Amino acid sequence: MRELAQRFSPKSREQLDKEQVSVQTAGRLLTLRGHGKVTFADILGAGERIQVYVRQDRVGEENYQLFRLLDIGDIVGVRGVLFRTKTDELTIFADHLDFLAKALLPLPEKWHGLSDVEIRYRQRYLDLIANPSVREIFIRRSRITSEIRRFLESKDYLEVETPMMQPIAGGATARPFQTFHEALNMPLFLRIAPELYLKRLIVGGFDRVYEINRNFRNEGISTQHNPEFTMLEFYQAYSNYKDLMDLTEEMLSTVVQRVSGGLELEFDGKQIDLSKFARYSVLETIREFWKGDGVPSTEDLCERERVRLLLQKVGVEFKQDESWGKLLGRLFERVAEDHLIQPTFVYDFPAELSPLAKRKDEDPRFAERFELFIGGLEIANAYSELNDPEEQEKRFEEQVQARARGDQEAHAMDEDYIRALRYGMPPTAGEGVGIDRLIMVLTGSCSIREVILFPHLRPD
């Protein structure tokens, strides 16, 4: 169907009449306009719609009567010759029709289409038939991930697959889903991140690895969160987080250029320009977007008590025992996150929020870490990897203590990961990119459900 539409739509009526092009195609009946012994129909195949002209005196009485029994939604095969109608529409003049499959249930209405979001998500197949723009989003999604792979492979990256079921759910702070292996009689967790396995591969000498696959987090659902979501993670030895900012900028602009043919896009009513990426530290970002007077100084932001006062001032709730790093994180989210519309790398997060990241030499309160924001969404998270096994062990122990205090999302100790680090991991930088959110921005979709074919819903 696509080839047919592309090849013949430029041809004029005279050319078609002269060439007498015979074609054979198939698709779903979308509309029927009967006129006695003549019927016009539209069929949809491979996302393309083409008109078919059926005449009893051409296909024969038996075939025509059979055709008249068909319903909208049925799948038919068509053989015929291309021509243009009085209104110049490219049309197949049918020689013969084959009935291929029946639609027992009626399709959504042709004019208004399908708009009930619940049916759209629960019966995505109907959504894909009725709404061509939805089909386009998922075609685009596939092209984007394909271009990401092409880009990383051009940089000598190796695509790998690491366990989705893990005895310890590490690599992120999140609640995992739990399952159970009967034969081994042991609990397993669906992974919340592939990070610790990918870094084991760096130890093993694969200097550039990436994985695009699902992560699972047992947390709330929202327009930006689905319990299973797709993450790109990549690790590059002999590099630091600043190198990854450069790489990320190059990757996204290359991919978007190839997929969209330009670097301007619209998301949630805002124009976004992917030709330049800003870079600010967390502290600079808070100061930059501080509303009203009394912009806090860098010193203010580095003292727990003053950050507590600032949070009260802007009306953010927090727990009494929260540390400086957590409080600063809250302040950043409240003050800055919504304003980060244009692509912005925000770097130097508190080290205690980043138990797997290397501290900054100049200021150990901060980690060599950045997040990328586009359209107000957190798209990526990256850092220079902590490769000192002794410090990593200490940081895990702090996490274990936090867990003992009731923090369900704190990391668990991973002895084998520490052992791997003891064999020596080169200085490495790693990054995770939320693919669903990236697709949201690149397709102008305001809900993550619009870019996931079968988003999670309660059973109906």
Add this chain to the structure above:
RNA sequence: GGGCCGCUAGCUCAACUGGCAGAGCAACUGACUCUUAAUCAGUAGGUUCGGGGUUCAAGUCCCUGGCGGCUCACCA
């Protein structure tokens, strides 16, 4: 989990202040040899999300449950 909003025919939507549950498309029957939201004539189609209550009378009001949307919280 909290707040607000929604759920009526297969689909898209009506139904005033509580007063016979309706239209278009889809389906079915018939007419029609260049239509394209084809047209014309006719037919059929309902647990008004479920359960309970108030009332002479409930799609409409009250209670309760389900599902969904938005939002806040949680959450990298």
